Amino acid sequence: MIRHRPSTGRAMLVLLALAVVVAIAGVVVGPVAIPFRETMAAIFRRAGSGSATLIIQQVRLPRVILGFLVGGSLAVSGTVMQGLFRNPLGSPYILGVASGASAGASVSIVAGWSVMPWLPVCAFIGGLAAVAIVYGLARGRDRRTSIFTLILAGVAVGALFSAITSLMIFLSSRGEKIADVVFWLMGGLGRTGWGGLAILAPIFVVGTLITLALSRDLDALSLGEQAAFHLGIDPRRATRILLLLSTLLASAAVAMAGTIGFVGLIVPHVLRLILGPNHRTLVSASAIGGGMFLVLADILARTLMRPVELPVGIVTAFIGAPFFLYLLRSRGRGVA
Amino acid sequence: MKLVMQDLTFAYPGSQPILRGVNLTVVAGDLLALVGANGAGKSTLLSLATGYRTPSGGEVLFDDLPVASLPPQAIAKRVACLEQDRHTTLDFTVREVVAMGRIPHRGRFARETSHDRQSVDEAMELTETVGLAGRSVHSLSGGERQRVYLATALAQDPEALLLDEPTTHFDIRYQMELMEIIAERACSGLAVVVAVHDLNTAAAYAHRIALLQDGRIAADGPPADVLTETAIADAFHARVSVRRDPDTGHVTVIPRPTATGR
Numbered sequence: 001m002i003r004h005r006p007s008t009g010r011a012m013l014v015l016l017a018l019a020v021v022v023a024i025a026g027v028v029v030g031p032v033a034i035p036f037r038e039t040m041a042a043i044f045r046r047a048g049s050g051s052a053t054l055i056i057q058q059v060r061l062p063r064v065i066l067g068f069l070v071g072g073s074l075a076v077s078g079t080v081m082q083g084l085f086r087n088p089l090g091s092p093y094i095l096g097v098a099s100g101a102s103a104g105a106s107v108s109i110v111a112g113w114s115v116m117p118w119l120p121v122c123a124f125i126g127g128l129a130a131v132a133i134v135y136g137l138a139r140g141r142d143r144r145t146s147i148f149t150l151i152l153a154g155v156a157v158g159a160l161f162s163a164i165t166s167l168m169i170f171l172s173s174r175g176e177k178i179a180d181v182v183f184w185l186m187g188g189l190g191r192t193g194w195g196g197l198a199i200l201a202p203i204f205v206v207g208t209l210i211t212l213a214l215s216r217d218l219d220a221l222s223l224g225e226q227a228a229f230h231l232g233i234d235p236r237r238a239t240r241i242l243l244l245l246s247t248l249l250a251s252a253a254v255a256m257a258g259t260i261g262f263v264g265l266i267v268p269h270v271l272r273l274i275l276g277p278n279h280r281t282l283v284s285a286s287a288i289g290g291g292m293f294l295v296l297a298d299i300l301a302r303t304l305m306r307p308v309e310l311p312v313g314i315v316t317a318f319i320g321a322p323f324f325l326y327l328l329r330s331r332g333r334g335v336a
Numbered sequence: 337m338k339l340v341m342q343d344l345t346f347a348y349p350g351s352q353p354i355l356r357g358v359n360l361t362v363v364a365g366d367l368l369a370l371v372g373a374n375g376a377g378k379s380t381l382l383s384l385a386t387g388y389r390t391p392s393g394g395e396v397l398f399d400d401l402p403v404a405s406l407p408p409q410a411i412a413k414r415v416a417c418l419e420q421d422r423h424t425t426l427d428f429t430v431r432e433v434v435a436m437g438r439i440p441h442r443g444r445f446a447r448e449t450s451h452d453r454q455s456v457d458e459a460m461e462l463t464e465t466v467g468l469a470g471r472s473v474h475s476l477s478g479g480e481r482q483r484v485y486l487a488t489a490l491a492q493d494p495e496a497l498l499l500d501e502p503t504t505h506f507d508i509r510y511q512m513e514l515m516e517i518i519a520e521r522a523c524s525g526l527a528v529v530v531a532v533h534d535l536n537t538a539a540a541y542a543h544r545i546a547l548l549q550d551g552r553i554a555a556d557g558p559p560a561d562v563l564t565e566t567a568i569a570d571a572f573h574a575r576v577s578v579r580r581d582p583d584t585g586h587v588t589v590i591p592r593p594t595a596t597g598r
Contacts, residue, residue, distance in 0.1 A: 086425045213444045220436055222426045226419045229388045231492075232412030232440030277426035 006274070008281045015285055019068070019292045026064035026295045027056060031307055062197055066189050066256065067298050068291030069200045071263050073253035075290020076208050078264030079282055080246040082272075083218040084239060085147055092250035092264035095154040095243075099161035100130025101254040106168035106181045119184075120196065120255035126161070127251035133157050135243070186311030187260035189298050196256045203252045207245050208287045214242055215279035222277070260294065260313045262320040267293050273327055293320070337364045337414070337495035337527050343394035344384055345551075346377075354380055356551030357394070362496065362529055367522035369538035369559075370531040372548030373572050378531040379420060381548065382498050385529070386417045398496075412440035416489035417498040423481075424473060430484050431469040434460055437491025459490035463517055479510035486517065496527040504533055515541045535589040539563055547571055560587045 006014075028039050034052045042056035077092035085094065093099075104126020108119050134157045138149040169181055217238040220228040225235040250264065267290045268282065275281050297315040304310060341360040347353040354377040362368050370378050383389045385396055387403040396403040398414055416437070424433065437459065438452045460466045463483040473481060482502060489497060499518065503511040511534070519541050522528045532538050538545050539559040547555040547562050549571040555562040565578050568589065575592045 216436075216439050216442075216444070219428075219432075220439055222424045222428075223422055223433075223436070224419070226383070226388055227422050229408055230386060230412060230417040230419065231436055231488075232409035234408045272427075276432075277428055278432060 005276045008275070008278075011275055011281065012284060012288075015288045015292070019288050022292045022295050022299075023064055023068070026067065026299055027060045029299050029303060030055070030060055031302070058193065062194050063189050063298070064295055065197055066200070067295035069197065069204045070189065070253040070257045070260065071267070071291035071294025072287045073200070073204050073207065073249040073290070074260065074264035074294075075267040075286035076204075076211055076283055077246040077250040077253070078290075079268035079279070079286045080211060080218065080242050081264075082268055083222065083279060084242055084246075085151065086222060088269060089265070092246060092253075093158075093259070093261075094151065095134045095247065096130035096158040096161060097127040097247060097250040098254060098259040098261075099158040099165070101127035101251060102185055102259055103161040103164040103168070104129075105184050105255075105258070106165045109180045109184065110168045110172045110177055117195075120199075124251050124255035127254055128247065130157055130161050131243075131247045131251075183311065184258045187258035187313035188301075188309075188311050189257055189294075190309065191257075200252050200256050203248060204287075207249045208283065211242070211245055211283050212280065214238060214245075215283050218242065218279040218283075219277075258313070260316060262313070262316040263290055263294055266316075266320040266324050270324060270327055338362075338397075338399055339385065339415070339496050339527055339529075340397040340400075341381070341385060341394070342397065344381070344391045344396070345393035346380055346384060346389065346391050353392075353551060355384070355391075358548070358551070358553055360546055360553055360556070362527045364495065364525050364527050365522060367519060367528045367530070367541060367543045369542035369545045370529055370548060371533075371535060371538050371545055371571075376548045376571075377551060378548055379500050382417065382500050382529065382531060383419070385498060386415055387411050388417075409440045412492060414494060415496045415498065416492040416494035418485055418489050418500065418502060420500045420504075422485045427472050427474055429469070430465060430471050430473055430476070431456070431460075433473055433484055434465070434487045434491050437488040440492060455493050456491050459487040462490055462521075463487040479506050479513070482506065482510070482514060483517075486514065490521070494526065496529070497521060499528070499530040501531050501533060503537060511537060535563060535568070539587045539589065540584070563587050563589060 027043065028036060032055055034055065038052050039056055042053040043061060074092050078090065081090035081092060081094050082088055084090070101123040104122040104124070105119055108122035113119070113122065134150060134153040137153040137157070138146065165181070169178055172178055172181070217228065217233050220231045220233050221235060221238065228235045228238070268286050271282055271285045271289055275285055294312070294316065297319060298312045300319070301310040301312040301315045304315070339362045341358055344355055344358040345353055346355040358381060370381065372378050380389065384391050387396065387406065387408070390404065403411060434456050435448065435452070438448070438455060442452060460469065463486050465480070465484050465487050468476065468480060468484065473484060476484065486502065497518070503514050506514070515537060518528060518530060522543070530542070542559060544557060545559050545562040546553050547567060554571060555567055560580070563578055565576060568574060568576050568578070575594065577590045577592050579588050579590060580586070581588050
């Protein structure tokens with residue numbers, strides 16, 4: 001079968017154009033109707049005092065940017081995991097990042113440390129701790145790490161950390177804390193202001209750039225460890241760095257926005273079906289496409305049941321899963 | 337290029353040593369067939385020769401340069417190796433797979449240069465895979481796919497080419513197609529080592545045969561000198577007749593059944 005794929009340059013241009021449209025829509029749409037001209041003015045004005053300007057500058061703009069950063073981080077992380085594990089079911093959460101971060105977040109909420117810097121810090125530490133334990137367990141005596149053991153250890157450690165989260169929910173006597181934890185678990189973009197962005201943005205940019213530099217390593221690793229070595233790549237070193245990057249990106253994203261599911265699983269997958277498996281293209285496309293998908297989902301989350309705001313994780317699953325299945329059926333070439 | 341394996345020993349963790357002092361030298365233009373029983377250590381020896389595994393004793397030298405001192409990229413610029421059963425889970429096109437042979441020569445962010453493109457095109461012409469360029473590797477037959485992976489190795493523009501049982505799963509036509517390409521590369525100056533099971537293939541194409549037995553090179557020389565009835569009985573525990581084919585002059589190995597239905 002001859003593969004017909006759009007050229008990388010053209011695909012990236014289309015994605016960027018779509019991303020700009022989605023970003024503008026994300027700022028324009030909201031419970032308070034603000035005229036388009038005023039919205040644009042507020043974006044480019046330095047600082048304003050009108051309520052419209054405040055809503056745009058302090059609420060909607062950071063929220064859209066957060067959406068792009070979180071979605072992009074999750075999708076790049078998922079691309080790396082699917083590449084490394086040579087498995088289309090790989091996701092950023094496969095090594096326990098999500099359950100570790102959830103445990104960290106629920107501990108901090110129940111302990112009463114849910115003031116701004118603490119919750120994401122605890123979640124971040126929880127996520128990294130879970131992956132560190134998984135990695136430590138999977139590392140054999142000969143200092144080799146088997147991909148298979150990693151996945152199994154990920155499942156087991158994930159279960160352990162989920163138990164911590166459940167315990168926290170059970171122990172917390174006050175209903176509002178339970179609601180807080182559950183809301184965090186479902187994920188949402190509404191909580192972080194500009195402060196959170198300043199932390200996530202550099203992690204996303206640097207993480208994505210280093211991943212791009214290692215994209216050919218991912219290509220070669222798909223032929224197996226030994227083949228990658230014969231093509232001039234140090235497979236163990238590349239795997240180690242890529243796992244670390246992917247974990248950092250996912251932990252940072254989850255720390256800021258909770259455990260939003262499906263973005264990291266589906267976006268890389270869909271893009272691979274459309275653009276092919278070449279990782280240089282795939283990583284760049286995921287960095288943009290992941291954010292676009294999440295912001296789009298967030299617009300729906302804010303408007304579908306107005307004035308109630310849905311957790312965005314519910315929306316990502318509702319639009320992601322059917323679209324993914326449609327693509328799978330229409331391509332008819334299985335999941336690889 | 338001179339590839340020297342000097343007194344190599346190796347043991348997998350927790351097992352008896354599989355190699356106990358292997359000495360082998362290959363130079364440009366050589367086509368050396370590495371033969372030996374299953375589990376004799378042919379694959380292990382090749383993986384030591386490329387530096388993928390580290391020997392417990394002895395060393396491998398490329399033109400007097402120890403392989404252990406070279407990073408993987410520097411090795412891959414000079415030595416291409418096709419390990420057993422290479423395959424990819426991803427839906428790459430044939431050209432994308434062959435272009436991976438240029439990885440050791442390219443910078444991380446560099447675009448494909450005209451020289452890269454030329455090497456890839458040449459490798460595809462040599463292996464007659466040009467017509468497959470746009471196809472998915474998953475859609476190819478086993479023999480076609482093996483030629484594509486051979487093209488990847490040739491696109492590395494190596495000085496030495498190591499192949500681990502490249503013909504094992506294929507029928508005689510695909511075996512010959514592949515061996516013809518490999519023999520031609522040796523003629524044009526590559527140092528080639530090919531591990532093979534089929535002694536007749538080895539006898540027909542190789543200039544030299546090295547017989548691996550009990551962790552050492554038991555014999556190393558022209559096919560007719562190495563493939564004797566006693567040597568084969570010793571190394572493989574198999575009763576065979578060795579004859580010389582009157583048409584080609586190559587030795588041929590014929591099984592001698594102890595019990596036949598006829």
